[in-house]
Amino acid sequence: MRAAGSVLRERFGDVVRHQTRGELMRALVANDDAALGVLRPRLASLRPDARWVEEELEGGALPPGEWWAVDPAEGNVNHLHGLPDWAVTATLVRDNRPVLTAVHLPLTGQTYTALAGAGAYLDGVPLRVSEATSLGLSVVATSQARPDEDETVVRRVGASITAMLFDALVVRTSVPATLHLLNVAAGRIDAFWQFAGARADLLPGALLVAEAGGRISDAEGRPWTPESGSFLAAAPGMHAEAVATLSR
Template identity: 50%
Template sequence: MTLLTAVTEAARKAGARLLTVHSPSARPSDRADLFAAVSRNDAVALDGLRAELAVARPGAGWLEDEQETTELPPGEWWAVDAVEGNVNHVHGLAEWAVTVTLLRDGVPVLAVVHQPIGDHTYTAVAGEGAWLDGTRLRVSAKRDLGAAIVTTGQAESGQTATYRRIGDSVTAMLGRALLVRVSVPSTFPLLLLANGQNDGFWQYEPVLSGLAAGLLLATEAGATATRIDGSPWRPGSPDVLITVPALHEAAVAALSSVG
């Protein structure tokens, strides 16, 4: 069994377990109810997933919460969001998934995103392209930012300055792009970018487990990924910009006014 096959099977099993506790009629009544359901989902998804990944790649480390916004040590690391879009799940929505990424020396090299509702599986291996259910993905051919759909999203920062930058960046893009969206979680706009249905994504204070899989899928489909100022992106970078190649320079310019 190849590593990609093993990871895909593990993600699909975790997704199947999450389906058993998903209800389209779910409506948490308050924050306590919401977070109890979120914790339950994490436990359900991780039951077996972490052990299966450890068997698939015994030497790889497991990304802990405190490492999600810092530079990673050398070696291989699993960046896993067992319920990407957990808040969507507990509100009965369909936009949630299991995401698994293997990083090697800070670079994503393998990714699987399994979306149980609809039974869709996205996969990517560095240098081998991005795929959805066996069909190769490619970014759009857009060359004009004024014709582009771009997206940003809220990360887990809690800092007023970050919230201000998010708002300022949306304002900056509203005058340049065709359509500006704000979406949570970050994986889904990156899947659309990889599939040519979205043209750019940026985020301040990104969390690696929510970013890594979509970043690899988008870049393997032909996108360009950097920091917002155009400099190289690495785990721990305080922001990220991922676009269709022909739009990257214009996107950097559009966001350059955000302090």
């Protein structure tokens, strides 16, 4: 993860100018390919039988067995715009459950890790979600799942932000999802929600938050799976309030 992050850090700096969607997509792919050139062979050597999720923006269930769900440049569009909010993520998924994840932040050198049943850590220091018990005193966050989202999802996102602006203390909105979820796992943010979304942008944070003592569900409070249409990660003490607000 650190080696792939070093490649992206060397490519980071000035805003990458683009005039068309095609130019933007080529720049995004160039970043992905540069990091994948490091990540893919090394991860494959660690788990030779694990298959590879080829499309990072896809959602839904995976076939049985082990899979690597990787986002080589999570927050890629931020990287191209000279913004610092980007990371390298890799998650090992077994029978649709994340069992191991690492999220590396190349600009700070920090690495967040989690192993199912063994806790969540920032550079080896245990993480714990916040002790918040009131949505009205909480900082919450959401993220845009993907560009060109279905109109129904976009309107639902807008309505949920409005509802949270009434009920929460502060609402943060930005991409990527993973960076918000790191903050939930570390107790800096009290809840994160998102409608729709890809496996690669939710699985790392889902494991980190769960192993840090948080609650993971869909926006209605039901168990979350990669097939769910919504996602909520929250401190246990205010999870029910968050569900009530998002379910209105």
